[in-house]
Amino acid sequence: MTMRNAYSPGGSIKDSVKNWAELTPAQKREARFRRWLEAPGVKFKNAEAKKLYLQRVTRFIKAIKLEEGDRVPCMLPVGYFPAYYAGYDLKTVMYDYEKQRDAWLKFMRDFGDMDTFGGPGLVLPAPALEMIDHKIHKWPGHGLADNVASYQFVEGEYMKPDEYDKLIQDPSDFWLRTFMPRQAGAFAPLARLPHLNPFIGIPVFLLGRFADPEIQRAYRTIFKAGEEVVKWQQTIMVVAREAIESGYAVFGGGMSGAPFDMLTDMLRGTHGIVMDMYRQPEKIHEALDRITPIVIQEAVASADMSIAPVIMMPLHKGDKTFMSTPQFETFYWPSFKKVLLGIIDEGLIPMPFAEGNYIPRLEIIQEMPRASMVWYFEYMDMARAKETVGRSNCIAGNLPISIVVTGTPRDVKEGCRQLIETCAPGGGYILSAAASMDQGRIENLHAMMDAAKEYGGYKKKYPNHK
Numbered sequence: 001m002t003m004r005n006a007y008s009p010g011g012s013i014k015d016s017v018k019n020w021a022e023l024t025p026a027q028k029r030e031a032r033f034r035r036w037l038e039a040p041g042v043k044f045k046n047a048e049a050k051k052l053y054l055q056r057v058t059r060f061i062k063a064i065k066l067e068e069g070d071r072v073p074c075m076l077p078v079g080y081f082p083a084y085y086a087g088y089d090l091k092t093v094m095y096d097y098e099k100q101r102d103a104w105l106k107f108m109r110d111f112g113d114m115d116t117f118g119g120p121g122l123v124l125p126a127p128a129l130e131m132i133d134h135k136i137h138k139w140p141g142h143g144l145a146d147n148v149a150s151y152q153f154v155e156g157e158y159m160k161p162d163e164y165d166k167l168i169q170d171p172s173d174f175w176l177r178t179f180m181p182r183q184a185g186a187f188a189p190l191a192r193l194p195h196l197n198p199f200i201g202i203p204v205f206l207l208g209r210f211a212d213p214e215i216q217r218a219y220r221t222i223f224k225a226g227e228e229v230v231k232w233q234q235t236i237m238v239v240a241r242e243a244i245e246s247g248y249a250v251f252g253g254g255m256s257g258a259p260f261d262m263l264t265d266m267l268r269g270t271h272g273i274v275m276d277m278y279r280q281p282e283k284i285h286e287a288l289d290r291i292t293p294i295v296i297q298e299a300v301a302s303a304d305m306s307i308a309p310v311i312m313m314p315l316h317k318g319d320k321t322f323m324s325t326p327q328f329e330t331f332y333w334p335s336f337k338k339v340l341l342g343i344i345d346e347g348l349i350p351m352p353f354a355e356g357n358y359i360p361r362l363e364i365i366q367e368m369p370r371a372s373m374v375w376y377f378e379y380m381d382m383a384r385a386k387e388t389v390g391r392s393n394c395i396a397g398n399l400p401i402s403i404v405v406t407g408t409p410r411d412v413k414e415g416c417r418q419l420i421e422t423c424a425p426g427g428g429y430i431l432s433a434a435a436s437m438d439q440g441r442i443e444n445l446h447a448m449m450d451a452a453k454e455y456g457g458y459k460k461k462y463p464n465h466k
Contacts, residue, residue, distance in 0.1 A: 012304040016040075028347025029372075032309035033061050036250075039307055045245050052247035056115045060249060060310075064349055064394050065371050066428040072420055072456030073115045075251065075396065076445050077404055079436025080123065080149060082107035090149050090438065091140035094126040097235040104239045108246070111442070114449060117248040119239035124151070125232035131225040133185030136266070149438040158182045159267035161276065164283040167267070168290045173197070179267070186221040189214035244307075253308035256299035256343070256350070258336040259288045261316045273317075277331060288335040296342035303348050310349045310374070319356025319379075325364075333364060344372045351376055351396070362388040371428075378434045386423050395423060396430035399448070404433050405440040409447035416451030424456060431456065 062069030086103035
């Protein structure tokens with residue numbers, strides 16, 4: 001995987017299912033669920049591992065379908081914790097892929113029973129980032145102190161307010177000749193490239209530009225960084241392969257997001273997009289219309305190669321602290337809803353991670369096909385979520401990470417019990433935390449898993465069960 005913890009069997013699902021284009025969304029979803037359960041190409045370590053894998057995947061499928069399985073499934077907030085558990089820190093595993101691999105394998109083997117386990121797919125390869133002079137993040141040892149346990153996003157105005165038309169007219173050209181030169185120092189010479197769509201049909205004029213020594217140097221750097229990324233990916237796949245062969249359910253099949261976030265996070269920045277919402281809102285809408293089909297296409301293409309059908313979608317600017325409800329309905333939700341429906345139409349399961357406060361959005365976002373997605377909440381009144389969004393789709397969340405990191409195992413179990421009793425009745429709930437952890441106590445992760453087993457069985461009578 002690149003930015004997710006996916007396991008690929010080496011082929012697209014569309015190559016193995018006849019008449020894919022003629023199937024309904026529901027039929028495509030069932031085909032993807034079968035692929036998830038069958039795990040083509042996987043050689044399980046033994047019969048017990050295969051049995052556990054089937055049980056765990058079935059648990060998640062039942063939750064997505066709003067059905068009561070044997071118990072509530074659980075996604076542990078493992079995050080970067082394996083690095084610290086193994087005696088390393090984030091900086092170490094970003095620069096040393098072997099230690100990264102060994103740390104995640106050690107945690108997995110030591111911990112034991114989990115419903116799902118993802119590899120270190122979000123522990124970015126620092127050597128590759130340094131090669132290209134990456135400017136959008138700081139990380140431990142590169143802009144941040146060595147002992148910092150996270151990245152820092154460097155927001156900037158990577159697209160100027162008068163450059164919307166360049167993006168709208170040709171997104172690929174804009175990305176190559178405008179955005180890339182600004183977001184990485186090694187790519188700066190690419191701004192001197194000509195437009196790569198010469199319709200004259202004579203290539204020599206275009207080819208001559210590639211004799212520029214600076215452009216050649218930029219491409220050599222790209223090739224070298226690409227080789228470094230492949231080294232990183234190979235270590236990640238060792239973890240992903242052992243996890244699934246040991247019987248852990250692979251969960252994330254891809255990553256995507258909301259078009260408004262993409263326009264804001266990577267291009268205009270918070271200050272820029274706020275100004276545009278008042279000064280040139282029509283350009284925002286044009287840009288969103290232009291990139292939305294691309295977002296859908298990219299999400300589907302990445303997931304088609306994976307076993308799991310779930311698309312993780314971190315959301316940033318849609319919460320109440322950034323925009324009002326009318327602004328959400330005007331700028332954020334329409335294009336994002338198109339992306340969700342486009343993903344759903346291909347039989348995939350979008351799982352937006354609603355960062356921040358989404359309580360005022362509940363009545364709006366519940367307008368989705370039944371049993372088609374998972375809403376994962378950070379800050380939320382989960383009883384209200386169950387009564388609104390949870391009536392038609394699976395919900396997940398939202399044990400405070402402060403409890404997981406600083407609380408006692410008893411605190412963790414009590415928090416999980418309350419969430420389960422509120423959200424589990426009738427099915428459609430995945431126990432998870434509000435965020436991921438780095439440093440903390442492994443006992444608290446065990447307590448969370450124990451709570452899922454002790455309180456999450458559907459044979460018991462929940463206080464809120466009607």
